[in-house]
Amino acid sequence: MSDESQELGITESKSHKPGEWYAEVVQKANLADYAPMGGFIVTKPRGYALWEAIQDALDGWFKETGVDNVYFPLFIPESFLEREKDIVEGFDPEVAWVTHGGHEELEERLAVRPTSESIIAPFMADWTRSHRDLPLRLNQWCSVVRWEATETKPFFRTKEFMWQEGHTAHADNEGAWEEVWTRLGQYERVYEDVLAIPVMRGKKPEHDKFPGADTTTTVEALMPDGKSVQGGTSHNLGQSFAEAFDITFSGEDEEDRTAYTTSWGLSWRAIGALIMTHSDDQGLVLPPTVAPTQVAIVPIWQEDTKEDVLEYSEEIAEELEDAGFRVELDDRDERNPGFKFNEHELNGVPLRLEIGPYEVEDEEVTLVHRPDNEEAVEDRDEIVDAVDEHLDEIFDKLYDAAEENLEENVREAYSPEEILGTIGKHGGYVKTSWCGDEACEEAIKEKIAAEIVMQPLEDEGGKTAGEVPEPEHDECGVCGEPADEIAYFAKSY
Ligand SMILES: [Zn+2]
Numbered sequence: 001m002s003d004e005s006q007e008l009g010i011t012e013s014k015s016h017k018p019g020e021w022y023a024e025v026v027q028k029a030n031l032a033d034y035a036p037m038g039g040f041i042v043t044k045p046r047g048y049a050l051w052e053a054i055q056d057a058l059d060g061w062f063k064e065t066g067v068d069n070v071y072f073p074l075f076i077p078e079s080f081l082e083r084e085k086d087i088v089e090g091f092d093p094e095v096a097w098v099t100h101g102g103h104e105e106l107e108e109r110l111a112v113r114p115t116s117e118s119i120i121a122p123f124m125a126d127w128t129r130s131h132r133d134l135p136l137r138l139n140q141w142c143s144v145v146r147w148e149a150t151e152t153k154p155f156f157r158t159k160e161f162m163w164q165e166g167h168t169a170h171a172d173n174e175g176a177w178e179e180v181w182t183r184l185g186q187y188e189r190v191y192e193d194v195l196a197i198p199v200m201r202g203k204k205p206e207h208d209k210f211p212g213a214d215t216t217t218t219v220e221a222l223m224p225d226g227k228s229v230q231g232g233t234s235h236n237l238g239q240s241f242a243e244a245f246d247i248t249f250s251g252e253d254e255e256d257r258t259a260y261t262t263s264w265g266l267s268w269r270a271i272g273a274l275i276m277t278h279s280d281d282q283g284l285v286l287p288p289t290v291a292p293t294q295v296a297i298v299p300i301w302q303e304d305t306k307e308d309v310l311e312y313s314e315e316i317a318e319e320l321e322d323a324g325f326r327v328e329l330d331d332r333d334e335r336n337p338g339f340k341f342n343e344h345e346l347n348g349v350p351l352r353l354e355i356g357p358y359e360v361e362d363e364e365v366t367l368v369h370r371p372d373n374e375e376a377v378e379d380r381d382e383i384v385d386a387v388d389e390h391l392d393e394i395f396d397k398l399y400d401a402a403e404e405n406l407e408e409n410v411r412e413a414y415s416p417e418e419i420l421g422t423i424g425k426h427g428g429y430v431k432t433s434w435c436g437d438e439a440c441e442e443a444i445k446e447k448i449a450a451e452i453v454m455q456p457l458e459d460e461g462g463k464t465a466g467e468v469p470e471p472e473h474d475e476c477g478v479c480g481e482p483a484d485e486i487a488y489f490a491k492s493y
């Protein structure tokens with residue numbers, strides 16, 4: 001390995017120093033850079049392409065299910081935020097304020113949006129007159145700012161982050177529940193079918209739900225380092241926001257009624273989960289579904305074979321592109337094949353095609369899988385079908401590995417010592433019975449920084465909150481008092 005390729009490669013180890021390793025992969029695989037202001041990042045083309053892949057999938061599904069996109073201002077008058085604060089006890093985000101416009105001090109400070117409920121809800125009230133206006137389903141793709149002073153971790157912890165926020169109003173509670181399940185299901189689908197990450201669906205405990213919400217549902221993904229990522233949340237807001245913002249309508253009987261509302265959001269933290277889940281000590285690993293380049297073709301030539309090898313490679317590249325694959329033919333003269341292999345590995349290109357004089361002569365192609373270097377030789381004539389099959393196989397390999405990690409890391413424990421010991425030793429989720437008292441979570445949190453990341457929640461055909469399963473033990477795993485709930489403890493991002 002030359003000095004140059006060493007510098008190109010990853011030097012930290014995922015298992016020993018996951019934090020440093022993560023930061024190195026993000027930078028060396030050209031996903032993002034640190035901005036001059038602490039807490040902000042610059043998203044580079046290859047990183048933004050991942051966000052676009054997530055957007056494309058979700059946006060399509062939103063529109064298929066009755067959602068319209070809108071855009072509300074970046075700034076929210078202070079009085080609007082205050083109004084939300086009055087309704088919603090505990091709503092107190094770290095807000096960035098605009099105090100001046102040009103040279104003038106503003107009469108009223110403007111908040112850089114920390115979330116948009118308080119500016120969207122009054123307009124929803126305006127637009128909702130009769131039952132015929134419902135359901136009203138709005139979504140906004142934007143960024144929000146929360147001025148939290150923590151160490152920057154690209155896509156996981158930044159003061160500004162990209163997300164989508166959906167806001168809907170319905171004539172009845174059943175409609176609101178149906179909405180909550182539809183969006184939670186779409187979040188589950190984007191993780192499982194697009195990002196190759198299996199998730200668990202559940203709800204947040206009472207004390208950790210979205211302020212003002214009836215119920216906060218969540219999809220949680222388990223990272224290889226044993227920590228949980230909250231992947232997306234879908235809230236049934238009941239009537240609290242509708243009452244506060246006067247979202248009312250006249251029913252079929254002409255009576256005035258108060259609507260039921262929901263909100264739901266997924267942020268670019270999904271990119272963080274994607275990187276963390278699949279990548280390795282050689283760099284980024286991506287499922288073919290989101291990889292900006294799915295196939296890298298590396299021709300291997302000597303002077304006397306160059307022309308034949310290149311011509312053969314170009315034909316294959318063209319055929320694959322015509323079939324709809326994202327292909328890069330790496331015919332750079334100044335780099336040797338070894339360097340190119342390393343670079344495509346680092347960048348997470350799922351499938352590499354190697355083409356040398358032997359491949360040309362035998363009318364074959366050598367294919368190498370990024371995740372595990374598995375090699376196969378396929379016929380030139382069948383290359384389109386073969387690439388399609390190999391990309392599917394690569395997706396399955398990634399999904400299966402993540403699923404195995406999840407399945408092996410849900411454990412049960414029924415005493416404080418056992419809960420602490422199990423999380424301390426293995427990480428992952430610990431399922432226990434719980435009395436419902438926040439103090440019992442606090443007792444675990446103080447010692448090991450693990451919290452209740454979710455509770456089971458069963459939906460009944462999308463109509464209600466459903467029957468919640470009973471715990472197998474009837475005493476709280478922490479305090480020993482009677483328990484009728486199940487809780488999953490984990491450390492989390
Ligand atoms: Zn307890």
